[in-house]
Amino acid sequence: MHHPGPPRFVTVGESVELAPRQPDPDMTAEWQLVERPAASTATLGDGPVCHLEPDAPGAYRAELTAPDGTHEQVVRAFPGVTETAQFSVTQEDFEHDDDTDALAVADRAIVIGKFNDFTMGTHWAEREGDEWVIETDLPPGTHHAIFSFDGSFESTATDEVTVDGPGRPRVELTGTTADGDLVVSADAHAAPSGSEPEVEFYLDGRDALEESAVLIDGDELRVPREALPGTARIHAVAVAERHSVADTLVVECGRESGETGTGKTGSVSRPADPPSWASDATIYEIFVRSFAGETVDTTFEAIERRVPYIESLGVDVVWLTPVQASPTRHGYHITDFFDTAADLGTREEFESLVDRLHDAGIRVVFDLVINHSSRDHPAFQLHRAGVPEYADYYERIPASQDVSDVDWAGEDAPGYYFNWTRIPNLNYDSLSVRRWMLDVVDEWRDVVDGFRCDVAWGVPHGFWKEARERVKADDPGFLLLDETVPRDAAFAENEFDVHYDTDLFDTLRDIGTGDEPASALFEALDATVEHGYPDRAGHMRYVDNHDEDRYIDECGGASLRAAVGATFTLPGTPMIYAGQERGVEQQRGTMRWHDGDNALTDFHRRLVALRSDHAALRAPGVYPVSHTVETGDSDRVVAYERTDGDETLIVVLHFGDGTVSVSLDSAVGDTDLLSGNPVGSDGTVAVEDIVVLPAASGR
Known part of the structure; x- marks a missing residue:
């Protein structure tokens, strides 16, 4: 079916791509904009893939004429909330190799950031005295810009600005039956500093559910059972100063497509939710070509022979950096999307590695590079x-x-x-490219258990929505992990299950270097709500990955243990980057097998096991615990409570050197669950890096 998919929700000025699904490069498909707000002059271009840039708030309705009929795509545009902000840097801000002459005479500088998708040559800062300055309109939040003079990144400077304003509201749908009718309730939550939102419901053009059959009363939608078709998709957004990520319910009635009747309502599912196993899992990232050691070439066979080590860590998922044909060590320069790299081994040897990991109870995530x-x-x-x-x-x-x-x-x-x-960059305005990349998705989805999607922010939302439905149709447990840096809640709207938590990553670095107090991690967690991520969205918590300098190199070993402890005792899906647990200091350095830090490795093993054994550490909700640092630097200490209702644990982290003495206002046991060692009495505990204590009573 070539229908373009669910309704789309954007802000005024935000371009949305419109494309037929199941593309055939030779197909004839044309778009027509048949409805737009009275104040709009927006148009659509020719061709099977078009871009609509709403210029006024309201609903836009486009029709796609395709070989299998005419399909409708609704785009709802909301007012944009932006403010003109200024980025600026001086000559002293640049990192350079003592070559200041070029800087002294440069009249302008290239500027990139999320606001222009990190694209060189589109935005320039002009020189004003000793500064290079650029103004641009930005939504509420903290934004970063990178300045460069020649585009080489050999000399760069950065600036950060914060735009005040509300975050995004959130909404969650639940479906029940009442007298055989379908009742959908929307639970809307205001954004921090935002006003109470209203709810808007939308139907899906792929279904035979007629709008005239739907009754909406505030935050509730009702459909009489006799009006329900075989499949009904209900979408909703919460709307205040800004709009939420849409939530979706799918109702299956067991009828043929297009049929209605008086049968039972059937099943109700939530297609945007991550697999239930993901929140309990620990991910282990392997930078493939540095894993086998100093003198051994890394191959699939070499990794397979080292699976007992991976198994000993207790991890649940292995994410392998790219394994497809590539001329580079890191593998992200793909030269054949359908075959493995010759230096790593054959397709059969790759599948043997996957089978061996599966035998160990470990899922495999494939690095999908399709931008x-x-x-x-x-x-x-x-x-x-x-x-x-x-x-x-x-x-x-x-x-x-x-x-x-x-x-x-x-x-x-x-x-x-x-x-x-x-x-x-591939051109997703091409049906040939969309077909090509869907074929790549199909090629690997039955071999592995999930995709980590490289440069996810560079691929259109509409493509990800189609890819999600494609991989989930046969395997709802298939995992989709996005690389979206900085994080963006828009990719949680029927696209990805788990998201890079760049806020916590950056904050743990700032805590480790002493630029922020340990309590700043609460602000990083609050940012998840500020961004508008749905409550059920998954977040990958990590301190290292292959694109960043190692935490141990930047912040030291003492802070590393506390930071890793945070990733395993906060809600989300923790990730270990191979070598992190062995003391590797280089970003993509060779795994330290014979000379690694065994004590650090054991520390990681114990954290994995502790999180697995205690559901309280996997539950949502983090509650600060009042405490006093009796000896040591109070800015280097943070304490919080974790509970699942049956068990309550108190976590204390120390990001400094040595041992601190901390008095807790809460009554706790005197034995650290992580180490098994006694840590003190009468509510006073000794903390070297992390202690996890049972609370005498929970909230």
Whole structure:
């Protein structure tokens, strides 16, 4: 079915792509905008993939004429809440190699950030005296900008601004039956500092449910059972100063498509929720080519022989960095999306590794790289060489926007992010590309248990929504993990299950370096609500990954233990980056097998086991615990309570050197559940890095 999918919810000025599903590169498909707000002058272009940029609040209705009929796509646009903000840096802010002459005479600088998708050459800061300054409109929140003079990142500076304003509200739908009718209730929550939201319900154009059959009363929607079709999808958003991430219910009545009748309502499911196993899991990321050791080439067979070690850690999921054909050590420059890298092994050897991990009770997450390819991929070579069949496979930008030193063939350049000139962006306005990348999804989804989606923010939302329904149709437990940096709640709307928690990552770094007090981790957790993530959304908590300098290198071993302790005792899905537990100091350094830190490894094992054994550590909700630091630096200590209703635990973290003495206002046991050692009495405990204590009574 070529129907473009569920209703879309955006702000005025935010472009939304409209595309047929199940694309056939040879199909004929055209869009027409048949309804728009009275104040709008928005239009749609020609072709099967179009972009609508709402210019006024209200509902827009587009029709897609495709080989299987005419389909409707509703786009609801809400007023944007933005403020003009200014980024600025001085010459002293730049990191450079003592070459100040170029800086002294530069009239302007390239600026990238989330506001322009980290795209070089679109935004420039002009020099004003000793500063380079740029203004742009930004929504509420904290924003970062990177300044560069030549696009090489050899000399950069950064600035941060905070725009005041409300966060996003949240909404959760529940479905019940009353007298055989379907009753959908919306539980809407105001954003911090936001007003109470109202709820808007939307039907799905793929279903035969008629709007005239639906009764809406405030936060409740009712459908008589005789009006229910075989499948009914109900969507809702909470609306205040800003709009929420939409929530969805799917009602299956067991009838043929298009039929209605007086049968039972059937099952009600929540398609946007993560798999139930994800919140209980621990992820172990392996940077593939550094895992086997100093003198042994890493292959699938070499990793398979080391599965007993992975198993000994007690982890539930292994995330492997890219295993497809690539000329690079890191593997993100894909040259063949359908085969494994020759230096790692054959497809059969990869599947043998997956089977071995499955035998150990460990799921496998595959690094799905579909925002770009290597510029050495045959498709890109044919594209740049003017082969007509590949003309629309990659993004193209005006040569005037390109700031690289590459002499690109032709009058234009490829689109790319940051300074990634070797990995050009695929063009998702092409049906051929969409079909190609859906084939890649199909190729690997039956082999592994989930995808970690590289540069998820660079792929259109509509594609991710289609991919999600595709992989979940046969396996609802399939995991989708997004790399969205910085984090963005929009990717929780029927797209991804688990999300990078960049707020906690950055805050734990700031705590480790002493730039923030340990209590700042509560603000990082509060940011999840501020961003508007649904309560059921999953979050990956981590201190290291292959794209960042190692925490131990930046912050030291003492802070590392406390930071890792935080990731395992706060809600979410903890992740260990291979080598973190062995004391590896290099970002993508070789695994330390013979000379690793065994005590640190054992510390990680005990944390994995503790979290597995105590449901309180996997439950939602974190409650600060009043305490007094009797000896030591109080800014380096934080305490909180975790409970599942049956058990209550008190966690105390110390991010400094040595041991501190902490008095707790709560009555606790005197034995640390993590180490098994006594830690004190009468509510006073000795804390080196982390202690986890049973509370005498819970909330």
